[in-house]
Amino acid sequence: MNREEFIKKSLLLGIGVTFFPSVFSACQKKDDSHAARLHYDGEVLIIGAGAAGLMAAYRLALNQINFRILEASPHFGGRVKKTQDFADFPIDLGAEWIHDEPTVFRDMIGNDQVQGSIDLIPYNPREIKSWSNGKLHNHSFFSTFYREYKFKNTTWYDFFEDFIVPTIGLDNMVFNSPVNKIDYGGSRVRVTTTDGQVYEADKVLVTASVNVIKDGLIDFAPALPQAKIDALDTFIMPDGLKVFIQFSERFYPDVLLMQGLSSILSSESEEKIYYDAAFKKNSSQNILGLFTVGPVASPFTGMDTEQELIGAILAELDEIFKGKASQTYQKHIIQNWSKEAYVRGSYNFEGTAGAASEMLKGVDDKLYFAGEAFSNSAPATVHGAGLCGFDQMEELVR
């Protein structure tokens, strides 16, 4: 479940839910079937090396099933991306929070024999403020409602790089290969990339973002069934942007909600928060993050130049913090997910119940879909995407 759903569910269950931790863990724990052996003699093509594609490939690799990943960009990760150079700690330019229990990594790896550990930050920001009607409002009492985790000295990207990709093998990934046609009308599936390269496989898993599919970047032949098209139409994948700014001093709270406290609980497909990206990190630097999705992000994501964008952000912060932002600004980094050619947005908000289930059904036993949008258990999260890809392999080889 994503953050909004998690908090809402927590509030519904009320005080004392700690007595029943299994209420949540039971929903998330994978059953034995996740570790079940898969048998398939054919070859599988995976479109996209994001969380869903990587986890699908990981499961196929564990079961010695032939596969290949076609990735449009020069690197794996999809909306999981990091920068090591901006600050004295690695920064997630894409997905950053862990919206689940710390055992989620065990669930994703699905093998108790794998050794390793990951340091996490129990993320419970103490100083929470909101900006509305030209005033800063204090909501620090709300801090105990937060119950999330972040990586301490690593990132989501590092998790995949360290624990998933070695099993997949980089040799099984073909980078810079945007797919523009999937012909699943014949006995085998023919996949064509923009450079004219043709790949054949028995089955295909498409993990490209919803907007890439909806925008028609991939031509399906025959066309997708109407039920799939209708289901796809219910998903909303709005604009998304992350910006990190280094300041010479810290003038901001742990979290600054730009749409009031209610935005945390809102199911609206928009969010805009500034947050202390160095919270509980071993850092001596003052790094402020901006995370925004949806219509409130669009004015920023639509700006033509980086200077225009950072200028608008600093102006906004100056208004709130009385000029401190411009006075102490040092440098910034921008990740505009809306302008990533093969992403085209942030993450998905499902409009209609059942749409995800519809998308998970195979087409002609050859064409399958997976991704964060189609996760029934944890939509709009990395682990939801990953487990969706992992699980979908069972459906694919059935």
Added chain:
Amino acid sequence: MRADTAVVFPKTAQPNQVLYLALFTYGNQMSKLQSFLPLLFLLPFISPAQLNLQASHISLGYLAPFAVYDIGAKAGVGFSCWQWEQVSTGKEKTKARIHQIYFEPQLAYFGQRNYYHALWANLETGWKWQGKGKKRYSSLSLGLGYLNRSEALTLTTHLDGSFSVSEWENRPAFLPSLNYSWGIRVYRSFGLYTRFSYAYQVYFQHTNAGLLFFELGVRYTLLPS
């Protein structure tokens, strides 16, 4: 003092009657809350010899800060400083109400698994009122406490599914609180109570923050009613 109100000192009580009457007279001209506050503030300046301290009750409660994952427990021993009876004569019947000024040292723990643990030593001073012969009572109190919060900075999760907090930071703070309690005697000296508190964490080095507590517990009365 209103003409229809009389104050009866119990035989066992030996308060500083001049101070008390001055405060009570002042208090009668204001709302209950306003009259209650100066009493509390003056209480520490009155020598213990002037008070008739008696252990009045023991309380044990489930304590939950106003959040879904925080739980805790609190234990306290109440001491009665002053107790008096207020008799109000109306047109048809006479009402008697027992008032008590008490203080209650408390020790509490609350926390959120994987996030923090907090130990809270608190001294609460309050005013309890109860209709004579009635089972229900209410009280309003102020607390001043010391909080030692151990904040989890790093949690190490292992890929076999186990995890534990590997780095803590102690964060001391003062924790003043304002509390309202409501209780009921269930059987003889045994009763139940619920309490709502607003507390404010005043940290030495970190950001201050408010806390809302909900408490539910049992109370054993030591003094005869």
